[in-house]
Amino acid sequence: MLSINDFTKAIRATLILWLITAIMYPLFILLFGQIFIPFQANGSLIKDNQNNIIGSSLIGQPFKSDQYFWSRPSVINYSTGDDAGDTGVSGASNLAPSNPELMEFITAQVDVLNSAKINPTIDLVYTSGSGLDPHITPESALNQVERVAIARNLEPNKLQDLVKSHTEERFLGIFGEPRVNVLKLNLALDNL
Template identity: 60%
Template sequence: MSQLRQINKAIRSTIALWVLTALLYPLLMLLSGQIAFSFQANGSLLTNSQGRVIGSALIGQPFRSNRYFWSRPSTIDYSTTEVATTGISGASNLAPSNPELLKRIQAEVTRLKQANIQPTADLVYTSGSGLDPHISPEAAQAQVQHVSTARRIAPNQIQKLIDKNTDGRFLGIFGEPGVNVLKLNLALDALQPNL
């Protein structure tokens, strides 16, 4: 009889812990995320002036128009390729001596110079994830004249937008400041909505 009582107690404990850890705790986390951090919990999605979702503030997107700031290059093309739709991210894993890497870098430098943009490291090299939504403030500065000419906007107006869309260091000490390219380009469109 005592053994049956122990088995019954073990089964009840297992069910109680399962309900607590597999149902109640995840539900509590879901609700607290939706209430306290709704924007982040739903993917940090950004919308245009018409309210249409155009991307996430956490994932880089390609911009090639002269009217916009350009993002870092991506080895996976920022989910515009068939491969990336499966959720793959990551670096190319090409060694610095690999001819393919050297050819890609040279092509990127040539493209930037043809657009009259001074190449910076983050405009030439891909990020580790291949999805980085930020460029350095220096890379944004290198593109000010390019965007200013294409949009016919004074460089000081563009500088204000760069300053507004620059994320500082995490907790003031970790990481480097970065400019979110999608947010900056949305701010440019808000400045000139008819273009």
């Protein structure tokens, strides 16, 4: 039989846990982020010279022009708001390998890359699990050097050096793979 004393203990324990988990812990994390890692805590936003936000180093953006390095494809179009199909959320297509829609998507990506004379690599053909990946492999960036060099009338060697200087190595030397942030690379390209 439940007594009033047991009932009040349960209510107090619930309130204390709620106070810790719903108020104190989130406030601690918020303050920690703002004090020690404010750039990351505020979305890793990248600004131009006029202090306008032009993107985030954590979220991919579509680049269609031949004057820029192209990003990884996204089934959600990076939620730019340009298309009626944009959902504003991240996610993969969840299409099974046997699904004909997946093969159509892959074939279309390969055709676009071949028509631009870019050697198709996995990350330029397939979307990422989140649909928002801002990185491509150094190989994928180097495969695009000739197209960008022609469009911008630049020496390919200069662009190859730019790709190499913007290649991020493995985290702590062992985690992940070398990668290139496409937005940062394209911003550096504009500053050449």
